[in-house]
Amino acid sequence: MYAAPVQKLIDELGRLPGVGPKSAQRLAFHLLVVPKEEAERLARAITEMKERVAFCSRCFNVSEAPECEFCTDTRRDPQVICVVEEPHDVVAIEKTREFRGRYHVLQGAISPIEGIGPDQLKVRELVARLEPEEITEVILCTNPNIEGEATAMYLGRLLKPLGVKVTRIASGLPVGGDLDYADELTLGRALEGRREVEAP
Amino acid sequence: MATYRDRGIVLRSFDLGEADRIITFMTEGRGKVRAVAKGVRRTKSRFGGRLEGVRRTKSRFGGRLEVTNHVELTLYEGRSLDTITQADLLEHFRPVRENLDRLARVMPLLEVVDAVTFEGRSDPRLYHMLLGAIRALAEADAPLIVPAFFWKLLAHEGMRPEVACCASCGREDDLVAFELTEGGVLCRRCRRGTRLSPEALALLRRILGGQLVSVLGEGPSTAGHEVEHLATTALEHLLERRLRAAGALGGTQ
Numbered sequence: 301m302y303a304a305p306v307q308k309l310i311d312e313l314g315r316l317p318g319v320g321p322k323s324a325q326r327l328a329f330h331l332l333v334v335p336k337e338e339a340e341r342l343a344r345a346i347t348e349m350k351e352r353v354a355f356c357s358r359c360f361n362v363s364e365a366p367e368c369e370f371c372t373d374t375r376r377d378p379q380v381i382c383v384v385e386e387p388h389d390v391v392a393i394e395k396t397r398e399f400r401g402r403y404h405v406l407q408g409a410i411s412p413i414e415g416i417g418p419d420q421l422k423v424r425e426l427v428a429r430l431e432p433e434e435i436t437e438v439i440l441c442t443n444p445n446i447e448g449e450a451t452a453m454y455l456g457r458l459l460k461p462l463g464v465k466v467t468r469i470a471s472g473l474p475v476g477g478d479l480d481y482a483d484e485l486t487l488g489r490a491l492e493g494r495r496e497v498e499a500p
Numbered sequence: 501m502a503t504y505r506d507r508g509i510v511l512r513s514f515d516l517g518e519a520d521r522i523i524t525f526m527t528e529g530r531g532k533v534r535a536v537a538k539g540v541r542r543t544k545s546r547f548g549g550r551l552e553g554v555r556r557t558k559s560r561f562g563g564r565l566e567v568t569n570h571v572e573l574t575l576y577e578g579r580s581l582d583t584i585t586q587a588d589l590l591e592h593f594r595p596v597r598e599n600l601d602r603l604a605r606v607m608p609l610l611e612v613v614d615a616v617t618f619e620g621r622s623d624p625r626l627y628h629m630l631l632g633a634i635r636a637l638a639e640a641d642a643p644l645i646v647p648a649f650f651w652k653l654l655a656h657e658g659m660r661p662e663v664a665c666c667a668s669c670g671r672e673d674d675l676v677a678f679e680l681t682e683g684g685v686l687c688r689r690c691r692r693g694t695r696l697s698p699e700a701l702a703l704l705r706r707i708l709g710g711q712l713v714s715v716l717g718e719g720p721s722t723a724g725h726e727v728e729h730l731a732t733t734a735l736e737h738l739l740e741r742r743l744r745a746a747g748a749l750g751g752t753q
Binding site for chain 1: 512515516517518561562563564566567568569589592594597598599600603604607608610611614744745
């Protein structure tokens with residue numbers, strides 16, 4: 301349909317997650333009309349990222365160095381690990397400024413229907429960290445959907461017998477939410493996880 | 501555009517774009533339906549709690565469209581995919597969601613229902629079978645639910661095996677093997693395929709012979725594993741592909 305290089309770009313863009321053929325076409329034509337420097341900047345950003353960024357050898361977060369900034373930061377609590385599914389979850393937790401421990405990125409979640417089991421995730425690597433790093437608490441911070449819950453339950457069963465404290469993030473109502481909009485599953489859990497009010 | 505209502509069980513979901521999901525349901529009226537849930541991945545709204553007190557858009561779905569949930573749906577028909585406009589939770593099966601063993605048993609059921617059904621072909625009986633199986637699991641763990649459901653499903657799909665006598669010569673005793681392509685169990689003289697223990701034969705007869713409730717009350721057994729293996733092989737033969745969910749959490753049992 302289009303000149304070969306344009307079609308090639310459309311095909312490549314169309315492979316990206318969340319980009320369908322129409323979006324790919326729109327992006328390709330946008331890149332066709334922008335100044336050359338702008339397009340080159342994008343191309344450079346991609347190659348530079350692929351060349352310079354890899355995964356932290358300890359926690360499997362994205363990192364420029366062999367070990368990421370969280371694993372090498374001595375001000376962080378080295379004995380508490382927060383287990384997340386993806387590197388972008390690390391960013392979400394960091395934004396809260398509530399956590400000062402270290403991370404472990406599983407690089408996915410258990411999904412029986414997709415055929416993804418514990419062996420495809422960085423589970424063995426997590427277990428291997430417990431003893432040498434003298435970990436006292438593992439916080440299971442996977443998503444509260446079926447895959448994340450399955451992963452958390454699996455890890456709970458695996459880690460508990462090893463004598464480490466295993467906790468799961470709370471699940472309930474989002475700040476600013478309305479009770480009558482909450483679904484029964486969420487509200488039920490929020491009730492179950494209630495806390496005693498402390499005297500102000 | 502035409503809207504319709506139906507009730508269904510969430511079989512699986514895929515992320516779509518920024519915040520949407522494509523959800524696959526087994527519905528009562530329309531069989532398998534794939535539909536888009538817009539904005540479902542946003543925790544609450546576009547702004548979460550950050551704009552507390554300010555006007556915000558509310559996600560209508562929350563946790564209602566989670567896998568295994570039984571929901572009442574309003575959808576409008578689209579060209580290729582329908583869009584969910586409303587979802588009310590009928591049952592959420594928390595005991596299944598929150599127990600690894602039960603979750604590991606429900607996933608293969610969802611996978612096979614997704615695999616054997618087609619969009620646009622109504623199958624209320626299968627919907628009720630699946631709902632009944634999930635309800636049973638929510639009530640109590642049932643190690644034999646996967647093989648029992650698989651065999652019931654095969655029978656429902658027209659592949660009910662002969663278990664009373666040899667499928668080849670009609671002999672009623674000394675049944676020692678099973679071969680689906682022969683039509684069921686086989687006697688020592690006609691034997692082909694997989695070896696079948698007397699306990700597994702008895703279990704298979706009870707599953708297909710209307711004694712499901714008593715079967716579901718039993719614990720795991722070697723006969724159970726045998727019957728599950730036979731069922732998985734038969735289903736994989738029918739579907740012409742491997743089933744994935746059955747083994748994914750196998751290491752934890």
